[in-house]
Amino acid sequence: MTSGHGAIHFDNVRKEYAGQVAVDDLTLTIEPGEFFTVLGPSGSGKTTTLMMLAGFTDPTSGTIRVDGIDIAHVPSDKRNIGVVFQDYALFPHMSVRDNLAFPLEMRKEPRKVIAERVDRALALVDMAAAADRLPDQLSGGQKQRIAVARAIVFDPAFLLMDEPLGALDRKLRQRLQVELRQLQQALKVTMVYVTHDQEEAMSMSDRIALMNHGRIEQMGTPRELYEHPRSAFVADFLGTNNMFAVHPEAPGRLSVENGGLLSVDDGRGVPADASVAAVRPERIALTDIAAAPPSGFSRCTGKITHRLYLGSHTMYTVHSETLGPVRVQMQHDDGEHPYRTGETVGMIWRTRDVNVFGSPAEG
Template identity: 45%
Template sequence: MTRQTTAELTATPRETGRGTEIRLESVTKDYGLTTPAVDDISLTIEPGEFMTLLGPSGSGKTTTLNLIAGFETLTAGTISLDGADVSDVPPHRRNLGMLFQNYALFPHMTIAQNVAYPLRQRKVGKQEIARKVAEVLELVQLTGRDDTHPSKLSGGQQQRVALARAIVFEPKALLLDEPLGALDRNLRAALQTEIRRIHREVGSTFVFVTHDQEEAMNLADRIALFNSGRIEQVGTPQQLYAEPETLFTARFLGDSNVFELGRTALGSVVWEGESWAVDPATVSAHPGVPSGCAIVVRPEDVEVAGGRDAVPAGANAVRATVRDVEYMGAYRTLLLTIGERGLFGRARISALRGDYAIGDDVVMWWRPRSQRIVAA
């Protein structure tokens, strides 16, 4: 499986922002189990960047966030903030904000008192506290709710209070550990928009942990995709979706039609007797077309025809059978059984098309430039 080099992991499309650079070098956390929870990862998060740590449960993303925060100790490697090594610095001296899924608000305190708490701990003067609390409550759109207690607020409002408290002392960076996981879908979408807006206005570095691919794609400047304690790939949401480097990346982000390859030849691949053309630009990090790879085609890049005579010259094609049709509002998804192995696949077509029904024999086809060849 292809892993990112340090140079690739530290590349970023964004310009330097007002926040803090966070650099992880050969970071490992080993609890003495079969494999380390975090296994020798290197990553640079640029000042002012919104970096999302994405991956399934147990992949190491939350442990990495806790290592950055100082809640966990390193087994090996270093963590630095703006070039200063903080590997042995306790959490309260790293000056990082933290936002959790469970809000962690003090129920006996008002909104204003909850938000002011970090400032009081830092011995900030009363007038300065009042000014900063008013500013941050305006930022999270809770002006006028100063004297309300958390129990009188909705889940989304409580999370806004927790966010205000996490940024009121102007931390070097804000670490967010699945902060929207307890909210319903509509409220989660609304707060995603608010978090993105606040990130732009504050200009700080945000590090956001989630297992939700849509949330990561919506929020992040860049995504670090975790798999079994290591970083599988780092890039913008567009790069990870359109240019996956491994089969894990292709499957984790979005739906994919995946064809694991048999024998290969220069300029073409063979799958169940079908010879398909290869565009060199679609081969991910491999010289030529190696074995042990797979072709990945996104459903929106697949077209469906009634027979081979309707397939354009130069397109790659394979026979399939329609097993179901899903109406998704703006489009329809054809669920397909592909080839002799009965591979499961998808094709996205216009919602206006109703010319395919369950049981229809069809030909699915795509342009070679639309496919991606990745390590299997």
């Protein structure tokens, strides 16, 4: 059940629904064996991308190639793609075993081979005991495993998953994320994973394509996207960020709307039309009001207006005269922090942790 193949190419793919552009000029390459996530808010075009790849809808223009072969006119039942659907789409009138046997029957496998492969797939997802149950008698997590087993049992060219964990509670979701990733690595199968959940995308993917308004905003490894977002949208979508409206003042300096100034690492190139600056709350630290910043750090003072205890960390909201409200996230590494609401404190952050973006794209 291994496959070294499964390279996918989108070339200038465009999809319109009744004049509305759903996917615009999509070009991307997915490597064999890669765990590739298409991430985006609803309406971003990620589902359309998946529908085109699976063959449930045809692109308006452009080509999609799998292992070099144009699949535009191959009907979905001939594409040999393992799809896991949002609500699993297990056939309710068939037992688990029959559900798994279905794709093999379609491929006219001998009865004996079918039985063997079904058993193997069930063992792989640890669901051998449930073979004769009906889908309605399974829990959400069990259904999910069966759906995955059904998608891999016929050794597809690649796997396509559409929010496969969306219906599950948080704990189970996290466990299954790990399992899915391990399974994918064990099978060395190409995985195209569609989700709107950025944490899920970050924790599982080799690469992420973040989509917005039918276009790819940014494509890269989770670290690239998180650390070096190329647009305010990306910065805002992944994790949390303090966003400041700015305009360039001098080289290495931006003026904030409230009147303050913000230093940036000039070496990283500040766009001429810089309009938004972002600093992640966990990159800011609270200090005593009097403490001087180390070299390479910026500093600012403000008054704590809110304090939110969140277990592993505390989220502070600090009102700064120069920057406005700033969120600061402090880990509880060394016990409780001494800072109280109403207290005036200092905030420090590395100048290179400030990301600057040009004018956001229209819309």
